[in-house]
Amino acid sequence: xxxxxxxxxxxxxxxxxxxxxxxxxxxxxxxxxxxxxxxxxxxxxxxxxxxxxxxxxxxxxxxxxxxxxxxxxxxxxxxxxxxxxxxxxxxxxxxxxxxxxxxxxxxxxxxxxxxxxxxxxxxxxxxxxxxxxxxxxxxxxxxxxxxxxxxxxxxxxxxxxxxxxxxxxxxxxxxxxxxxxxxxxxxxxxxxxxxxxxxxxxxxxxxxxxxxxxxxxxxxxxxxxxxxxxxxxxxxxxxxxxxxxxxxxxxxxxxxxxxxxxxxxxxxxxxxxxxxxxxxxxxxxxxxxxxxxxxxxxxxxxxxxxxxxxxxxxxxxxxxxxxxxxxxxxxxxxxxxxxxxxxxxxxxxxxxxxxxxxxxxxxxxxxxxxxxxxxxxxxxxxxxxxxxxxxxxxxxxxxxxxxxxxxxxxxxxxxxxxxxxxxxxxxxxxxxxxxxxxxxxxxxxxxxxxxxxxxxxxxxxxxxxxxxxxxxxxxxxxxxxxxxxxxxxxx
Numbered sequence: 001x002x003x004x005x006x007x008x009x010x011x012x013x014x015x016x017x018x019x020x021x022x023x024x025x026x027x028x029x030x031x032x033x034x035x036x037x038x039x040x041x042x043x044x045x046x047x048x049x050x051x052x053x054x055x056x057x058x059x060x061x062x063x064x065x066x067x068x069x070x071x072x073x074x075x076x077x078x079x080x081x082x083x084x085x086x087x088x089x090x091x092x093x094x095x096x097x098x099x100x101x102x103x104x105x106x107x108x109x110x111x112x113x114x115x116x117x118x119x120x121x122x123x124x125x126x127x128x129x130x131x132x133x134x135x136x137x138x139x140x141x142x143x144x145x146x147x148x149x150x151x152x153x154x155x156x157x158x159x160x161x162x163x164x165x166x167x168x169x170x171x172x173x174x175x176x177x178x179x180x181x182x183x184x185x186x187x188x189x190x191x192x193x194x195x196x197x198x199x200x201x202x203x204x205x206x207x208x209x210x211x212x213x214x215x216x217x218x219x220x221x222x223x224x225x226x227x228x229x230x231x232x233x234x235x236x237x238x239x240x241x242x243x244x245x246x247x248x249x250x251x252x253x254x255x256x257x258x259x260x261x262x263x264x265x266x267x268x269x270x271x272x273x274x275x276x277x278x279x280x281x282x283x284x285x286x287x288x289x290x291x292x293x294x295x296x297x298x299x300x301x302x303x304x305x306x307x308x309x310x311x312x313x314x315x316x317x318x319x320x321x322x323x324x325x326x327x328x329x330x331x332x333x334x335x336x337x338x339x340x341x342x343x344x345x346x347x348x349x350x351x352x353x354x355x356x357x358x359x360x361x362x363x364x365x366x367x368x369x370x371x372x373x374x375x376x377x378x379x380x381x382x383x384x385x386x387x388x389x390x391x392x393x394x395x396x397x398x399x400x401x402x403x404x405x406x407x408x409x410x411x412x413x414x415x416x417x418x419x420x421x422x423x424x425x426x427x428x429x430x431x432x433x434x435x436x437x438x439x440x441x442x443x444x445x446x447x448x449x450x451x452x453x454x455x456x457x458x459x460x461x462x463x464x465x466x467x468x469x470x471x472x473x474x475x476x477x478x479x480x481x482x483x484x485x486x487x488x489x490x491x
Contacts, residue, residue, distance in 0.1 A: 014215065018208035026200030027193075034189040041185055045178055046132055049089070049139065054128070056085045057143040057169050064145055070097045070167050073104055082106060091139075091173025096120055098166050117142070123168040137176060143169040214242045222249070278313070281306050333375040333461060335486045340370040340411055344404055347384050351391060360394045362387075365403040372411050373486040374462050382458035383413070385451035386478055390417035393476075406484065413480040422470040430468065431456040462486060 010016055060081050064070060069078045073095075086093045086106040095104040100120060102110045119142030122129040130141040145167035218236045236242045284302050291298070348362050355362050390400040398418040405412045422430060430452050459466050464482030 015208050015212040018211050019204045022204035022207050023200050026203060027197055030196040031193060034193060038182070038185060038189060042178075042182060045181065046139070049173075049178075050130060050141065053089060053141050053171055053173075054143065056088070057141070057171065060085060061143065061145045061169060064095065064167065064169075065147065069095070070103055070145075079104065085171075089171070089173050090177070091171055094170040094172075095145075096168040096170065098124070100124070100168075103167070117170065120168050120170055123170075124165055126163070126165050132175070137174055137179060139173050139175050141171040143171070145169060218242060218245065281310070333378070333486075335373050335375060337371050338374050338376050338379075340372050340404055340406075340413075341366045343376065343380060344383065344402060344413070347380060347387060348402065351384070351387055354388065355391050355400070358391060358394065359396045359398075360391050361399040362391075363399060363401045365401070367403070367405045370404060370406045370411050370484075372482060372484050374482065375458075378458045379462060379482075382455040383480075385455045386415050386480075389451055390415055390419060390476070393417070394419035409484060410481050411484055413482075415478040415480070416475065417477075418475045421472040421474055422468070422476055423472055424470075427468060427470060431466075 060078070063078050063081060067075045067078055069075050073079070082093050082095065082104055083106055093104070093106045094102055094110065094115075096115070097103055099114065100116060101114050102112060105111045119129050119131070119140050123142035123144045126144050128141075128143055130139070132139050144165045147164040147166045214236050221236070236246045284306050288299065288302050344366075345364060348364055352362060387400060387402060394400065394417055400415070400417045402416075403414045405414075432453065456466055459480060459482065462482050463486070464480065466481075467479045468476065469479075470476040
């Protein structure tokens with residue numbers, strides 16, 4: 001049964017993010033364009049009306065001055081022009097003289113009456129004023145009537161402050177028609193936005209599903225691989241990113257498979273080697289029990305063999321424990337200043353009996369006193385494994401040469417031996433904890449690919465590095481570099 005996704009999970013999904021982005025990209029520009037169109041249309045209509053009113057007002061004002069209409073309002077020609085203007089614009093025209101007395105009112109409500117209006121007062125001072133009152137639904141325009149009206153253009157920027165204002169033309173009209181046209185425009189815009197929202201929604205659904213389909217396919221493939229029913233690799237190449245993820249996953253899967261195989265081989269080898277000493281000790285013990293009375297020397301020889309097998313098994317177990325401890329204590333370093341010269345000298349002193357047994361010469365070359373901030377126990381373990389490998393994998397009469405030096409920043413340790421060397425194809429794998437370059441010889445001398453893994457791990461914990469050069473049959477060189485001053489890195 002498919003698990004139902006929570007709202008939070010859906011909102012955090014990449015598909016929803018794609019959907020939202022595409023939907024908004026389709027809706028927002030259209031909304032902005034529609035709002036802009038509405039505003040521009042409203043302003044254009046308003047300006048068009050205003051210009052027409054002012055143009056007609058200038059014509060009437062010229063007639064008023066020419067005919068002396070302000071003193072005698074019985075002029076039929078002027079009255080006709082005023083009435084025509086009122087009818088044409090479906091509004092109301094009032095002509096006021098300099099004393100704010102209404103000379104002409106197309107509504108015939110305030111004729112011969114004095115009115116005080118903001119627009120009339122502003123016009124009387126020589127300035128054309130107008131107001132578009134949306135709430136009241138009216139457009140009001142006040143136009144001054146100048147004494148020398150023939151010489152004045154109300155649309156020009158000419159300074160007319162010196163000309164005498166002898167009257168005022170007030171025009172008032174309802175904006176209901178403009179409101180109706182804006183209402184139709186608004187309805188059209190709403191319909192347009194709804195259509196755009198539907199189209200954007202459909203496109204967003206389709207594209208978001210299309211864009212995330214490879215990711216869903218990838219998730220299902222990984223799930224199948226996890227369950228053991230998949231092909232074991234990803235081949236999702238729809239996009240560059242999914243191709244890169246597939247390649248990285250396949251590489252990681254291959255590495256994990258190799259590691260798993262190596263671990264299985266390692267466990268098998270260790271099991272065999274742990275079993276071998278136990279079998280040997282069992283045989284020796286049974287032999288002792290069956291001998292009855294035997295010389296003391298024979299008992300001592302058998303007990304010595306048993307002790308050697310115990311030591312062999314102890315070494316295997318100790319190496320395994322060292323690897324585990326290093327894995328669990330990455331950040332648990334006891335950093336103190338250590339005299340590197342004395343540390344390497346002490347290690348070589350401890351390993352001298354092993355070297356003498358195999359007739360291998362140990363040589364230490366130190367160029368200057370060196371103090372390094374490090375964990376003595378872990379780094380000592382690393383260098384012990386490195387030098388001990390040079391002894392074990394050497395030839396009779398061979399040598400191991402160790403040199404230490406430093407500059408202002410790093411300590412350099414060079415370990416070189418005259419041993420059997422490492423095959424070229426194995427150089428890239430020798431630091432893998434489950435890898436053995438020469439399986440038959442490794443079993444013979446007790447090496448299982450653990451020592452170099454321990455060495456590299458400890459060096460990396462000190463932010464150092466280790467490199468190797470080797471020639472098969474001639475010997476091996478290890479180059480170690482560690483900082484003189486340990487600086488803890490933040491995770």
